[in-house]
Amino acid sequence: MELNAKIPEGPLADKWTNYKGHCRLVNPANKRNLEIIVIGTGLAGASASASLAQLGYQVKAFCFQDSPRRAHSIAAQGGINAAKNYQNDGDSTFRLFYDTMKSGDFRGREANTYRLAEVSGDIIDQCVALGVPFAREYGGLLANRSFGGVQVSRTFYAAGQTGQQLLLGAYSALERQVALGKVTMYSRHEMLDVVIIDGKARGIIARNLVTGKLERHFGHAVVLASGGYGNVFYLSTNAMGSNVTASWKAHKKGAYFANPCFTQIHPTCIPISGDHQSKLTLMSESLRNDGRIWVPKQKGDTRKANQIPEEERDYYLERRYPAFGNLVPRDVASRAAKERCDAGFGVGASRQAVYLDFASAIQRYGKAAAHKAQIHDADAETITRLGKQAITEKYGNLFEMYEKITAENPYEVPMRIYPASHYTMGGLWVDYELMTNVQGLYALGECNYSDHGANRLGASALMQGLADGYFVIPYTIGNYLAGEIRTKPIPTDHPAFDEAEKNVQERLDKLMGIRGKYSVDHFHKALGKIMWNKCGMSRNKQGLQEAIQEVRALREEFWKEVRIPGTQNELNPELEKAGRVADFLELGELLATDALQREESCGAHYREESVTEDGEAKRDDEHFCYVSAWERKEDNHFELHKEPLAFEVVHLTQRNYK
Amino acid sequence: MNLTLKVWRQKDNQDKGHFETYQVGDVLEDMSFLEMFDVLNEKLITEGKDPIAFDNDCREGICGMCSMYINGRPHGPLHGTTTCQLHMRHFHDGETITVEPWRAKPFPVIKDLVVDRGAFDRITEAGGYISVNTGNAVDANAIPIEKDTADLAFAAATCIGCGACVAACPNTSAMLFVSAKISQLAELPQGKPERRSRAINMIHQMDVEGFGSCSNIGECEQACPKEIQITHIARANSEYLKATFAGKDK
Numbered sequence: 001m002e003l004n005a006k007i008p009e010g011p012l013a014d015k016w017t018n019y020k021g022h023c024r025l026v027n028p029a030n031k032r033n034l035e036i037i038v039i040g041t042g043l044a045g046a047s048a049s050a051s052l053a054q055l056g057y058q059v060k061a062f063c064f065q066d067s068p069r070r071a072h073s074i075a076a077q078g079g080i081n082a083a084k085n086y087q088n089d090g091d092s093t094f095r096l097f098y099d100t101m102k103s104g105d106f107r108g109r110e111a112n113t114y115r116l117a118e119v120s121g122d123i124i125d126q127c128v129a130l131g132v133p134f135a136r137e138y139g140g141l142l143a144n145r146s147f148g149g150v151q152v153s154r155t156f157y158a159a160g161q162t163g164q165q166l167l168l169g170a171y172s173a174l175e176r177q178v179a180l181g182k183v184t185m186y187s188r189h190e191m192l193d194v195v196i197i198d199g200k201a202r203g204i205i206a207r208n209l210v211t212g213k214l215e216r217h218f219g220h221a222v223v224l225a226s227g228g229y230g231n232v233f234y235l236s237t238n239a240m241g242s243n244v245t246a247s248w249k250a251h252k253k254g255a256y257f258a259n260p261c262f263t264q265i266h267p268t269c270i271p272i273s274g275d276h277q278s279k280l281t282l283m284s285e286s287l288r289n290d291g292r293i294w295v296p297k298q299k300g301d302t303r304k305a306n307q308i309p310e311e312e313r314d315y316y317l318e319r320r321y322p323a324f325g326n327l328v329p330r331d332v333a334s335r336a337a338k339e340r341c342d343a344g345f346g347v348g349a350s351r352q353a354v355y356l357d358f359a360s361a362i363q364r365y366g367k368a369a370a371h372k373a374q375i376h377d378a379d380a381e382t383i384t385r386l387g388k389q390a391i392t393e394k395y396g397n398l399f400e401m402y403e404k405i406t407a408e409n410p411y412e413v414p415m416r417i418y419p420a421s422h423y424t425m426g427g428l429w430v431d432y433e434l435m436t437n438v439q440g441l442y443a444l445g446e447c448n449y450s451d452h453g454a455n456r457l458g459a460s461a462l463m464q465g466l467a468d469g470y471f472v473i474p475y476t477i478g479n480y481l482a483g484e485i486r487t488k489p490i491p492t493d494h495p496a497f498d499e500a501e502k503n504v505q506e507r508l509d510k511l512m513g514i515r516g517k518y519s520v521d522h523f524h525k526a527l528g529k530i531m532w533n534k535c536g537m538s539r540n541k542q543g544l545q546e547a548i549q550e551v552r553a554l555r556e557e558f559w560k561e562v563r564i565p566g567t568q569n570e571l572n573p574e575l576e577k578a579g580r581v582a583d584f585l586e587l588g589e590l591l592a593t594d595a596l597q598r599e600e601s602c603g604a605h606y607r608e609e610s611v612t613e614d615g616e617a618k619r620d621d622e623h624f625c626y627v628s629a630w631e632r633k634e635d636n637h638f639e640l641h642k643e644p645l646a647f648e649v650v651h652l653t654q655r656n657y658k
Numbered sequence: 659m660n661l662t663l664k665v666w667r668q669k670d671n672q673d674k675g676h677f678e679t680y681q682v683g684d685v686l687e688d689m690s691f692l693e694m695f696d697v698l699n700e701k702l703i704t705e706g707k708d709p710i711a712f713d714n715d716c717r718e719g720i721c722g723m724c725s726m727y728i729n730g731r732p733h734g735p736l737h738g739t740t741t742c743q744l745h746m747r748h749f750h751d752g753e754t755i756t757v758e759p760w761r762a763k764p765f766p767v768i769k770d771l772v773v774d775r776g777a778f779d780r781i782t783e784a785g786g787y788i789s790v791n792t793g794n795a796v797d798a799n800a801i802p803i804e805k806d807t808a809d810l811a812f813a814a815a816t817c818i819g820c821g822a823c824v825a826a827c828p829n830t831s832a833m834l835f836v837s838a839k840i841s842q843l844a845e846l847p848q849g850k851p852e853r854r855s856r857a858i859n860m861i862h863q864m865d866v867e868g869f870g871s872c873s874n875i876g877e878c879e880q881a882c883p884k885e886i887q888i889t890h891i892a893r894a895n896s897e898y899l900k901a902t903f904a905g906k907d908k
């Protein structure tokens with residue numbers, strides 16, 4: 001199949017305006033008769049459901065948690081980007097676009113990324129109108145902070161709980177539409193298949209997680225907003241339930257999966273403390289604004305952090321990347337931490353950690369605060385106290401969380417951090433309209449591949465989720481549904497629904513019938529180890545080939561030896577997990593296959609065979625300037641399709657943060 | 659450390675439920691309370707028994723999904739802490755820990771420690787929003803908001819909707835949850851146009867769902883993992899009174 005990204009004509013800056021001016025519209029009377037299924041109520045799904053319902057469509061929204069407000073988006077901490085240029089520091093739509101392309105190491109699609117930057121300002125307006133309590137300055141206007149990979153302050157935030165506040169805004173808009181009867185909400189439901197009729201997505205099979213019953217739902221279109229697949233690494237910063245299942249089922253029904261190997265490892269997470277560990281906790285990137293990262297200059301130094309004098313500390317990011325210092329992009333910061341730890345300079349009991357130190361920020365803020373309070377002869381104690389106050393204001397909840405988990409006080413001793421799986425740039429292939437290659441099947445938010453190339457900028461996922469949901473899909477879905485106004489709802493006793501439900505049922509029966517020896521977590525942990533060691537921050541040919549074999553073997557063992565207690569017809573968390581891990585076991589192979597195929601380093605994808613002399617990632621534009629879009633064949637075989645990337649505006653350069 | 663756990667087991671909504679006692683060994687201080695449950699469940703699965711169902715997702719104290727009633731307190735002994743952020747270093751070797759679901763009529767038990775909190779969504783439906791359609795917004799900085807006001811609204815908005823306040827309240831009132839939203843939106847200029855109908859409708863829905871009324875006992879504030887303050891209840895009450903005198907906004 002030919003991949004057509006459907007990029008509109010015209011200069012980059014005019015494309016979206018042109019598109020909106022020419023796309024087909026659906027009149028209000030017809031909208032009432034059109035039904036849309038939305039899977040997921042995170043930022044992407046909740047904003048899409050609310051906006052589509054407002055337009056008049058009939059929406060059915062699904063999530064597996066007990067309430068739409070609990071989607072994984074709630075956990076985002078640091079902030080959301082927008083090219084408002086409120087700080088007058090040189091920001092613009094173009095600069096946000098360019099920073100995103102560059103951070104993505106030129107493996108994103110220009111037109112999509114430009115549109116994202118273009119609508120970013122509207123998102124902030126919309127959120128404020130919905131009552132999102134962003135941080136403000138004393139003058140009453142919105143505050144900003146900076147994030148990695150850029151040199152302007154364009155990140156809006158609500159202390160360390162930006163995701164929660166944005167999601168509650170979208171959730172409230174969603175609930176308003178539920179009250180108006182325009183959205184029907186299905187919580188504790190898991191989508192387990194897409195139903196395709198005559199080449200078009202026409203519905204889903206979902207499992208009611210409380211009763212275990214399978215349900216059939218029709219829709220004129222199906223929108224997936226089901227989040228990322230970072231949990232393929234088992235340990236990640238994602239919520240426990242985050243999974244690939246919805247995307248994977250769509251993939252198995254023909255939707256291409258793009259750039260699965262582009263997975264982001266976040267540099268600042270609380271390190272692993274033991275085998276019992278079930279997840280890793282992020283310490284927001286915003287901390288790198290004020291925290292300085294260092295390790296001892298001396299190998300294997302076992303002194304406490306506070307006993308290591310200033311001149312014996314290696315602020316390696318500031319040393320290696322003087323222009324960006326601690327604010328280099330995530331992939332660069334993660335690899336640099338791994339490099340130091342692998343070389344024997346790591347700290348903490350496991351030696352797999354580096355310090356993130358706030359001592360100098362406390363002094364800096366303390367002095368500024370003293371100055372502002374007209375205390376001219378402030379003593380050290382006062383300065384420290386005022387400085388700590390300022391830090392609490394900015395990052396209080398993160399410091400608290402760190403202390404709860406580690407029992408160490410980060411106001412007094414530096415945090416220990418290490419990289420962890422965090423976000424996935426890869427996902428379902430979509431065109432400019434966010435439609436997959438399956439007609440009427442859309443993918444929004446983290447579950448699609450579109451705007452971030454090979455590495456996402458901090459604070460841009462929230463932006464993308466809300467851009468897709470509030471401002472893109474309301475237009476683009478109309479362009480498709482305008483052609484569907486004569487399609488009557490298809491009764492769910494159609495053979496395609498029978499067939500899909502039968503397949504889902506058979507898979508559930510098969511899982512329940514295994515009654516093997518090991519728990520689902522046992523397999524998930526084993527998969528995570530393979531993926532992290534051979535397909536994580538650093539990859540090479542041999543390791544990837546081994547990973548593919550090992551994942552296959554593990555998958556086989558899973559289908560023989562997994563033990564799922566209980567029955568199908570009840571709330572059964574183990575069965576839910578088993579279905580998700582079964583899908584991860586298929587995805588894991590594709591991820592490694594994609595990484596093996598891409599014999600270049602770009603962004604977060606680091607192939608040891610493709611590096612510059614000083615160890616930086618080396619792209620190969622001649623051979624790999626494309627999106628890899630994988631089609632699934634029988635028996636977990638995959639065929640590669642390439643969407644060439646053409647750049648009209650940006651010039652491909654080797655990224656340089658020095 | 660080694661612990662004895664007394665856990666509430668209930669097959670489904672119809673079942674009467676009972677306590678079951680379990681021994682858990684090799685509990686490490688750095689484990690979270692839920693990780694300790696993971697260890698127990700892993701053991702139960704290996705022994706061919708039914709693991710204990712409990713809600714959780716983010717394990718970062720922000721999604722509001724985890725909900726265990728530990729030793730007679732929602733989310734356990736630590737102030738301002740969700741179950742998932744409670745670590746085993748706060749317990750000691752040999753201790754017996756009792757774990758139950760939220761006990762409140764409007765939160766029926768689904769299984770073991772899992773309850774149905776759909777009532778909170780329905781209360782939000784009744785008015786926990788600002789009626790603004792996508793695309794209707796003015797420039798964000800066109801509405802300056804005093805920092806103090808913004809901070810106050812933010813403090814109210816940190817509610818994670820876990821329901822600990824209800825579980826703690828002898829009257830099973832949901833007033834802390836409801837008031838936090840009323841207060842947040844009444845505080846902000848954007849929320850003012852609908853403040854009266856919001857207060858009346860949300861409180862009405864709270865009654866419909868079967869939550870009790872607030873008699874200012876204050877257990878909710880103590881139990882709230884986000885330390886939402888009871889002053890919001892006073893503010894919501896005053897919103898409500900003003901609204902009932904003046905009638906709903908048109």
Ligand SMILES: Cc1cc2nc3c(=O)[nH]c(=O)nc-3n(C[C@H](O)[C@H](O)[C@H](O)COP(=O)(O)OP(=O)(O)OC[C@H]3O[C@@H](n4cnc5c(N)ncnc54)[C@H](O)[C@@H]3O)c2cc1C
Pocket residue numbers: 039040041042043044045062063064065068070071072073074075076077078079080081162163189190191192225226227228237238239242243245246282284422423444445446447458459460461462463465
């Ligand atoms: C700890 C952490 C901090 C972060 N901080 C930031 C930040 O500061 N700034 C930033 O920009 N980004 C941040 N991110 C990234 C960002 O939060 C996510 O990329 C984004 O929220 C994803 O939103 P989403 O709407 O695409 O999906 P999600 O929020 O993951 O929502 C997925 C939804 O799909 C539903 N679902 C999934 N599968 C199924 C199924 N099979 N059936 C039914 N429903 C299903 C779920 O129930 C859920 O409602 C952070 C991520 C993490 C992990």
Ligand code: FES
Pocket residue numbers: 713714715716717718719720721722723724740741742743
């Ligand atoms: S699991 Fe999310 S708050 Fe505890």
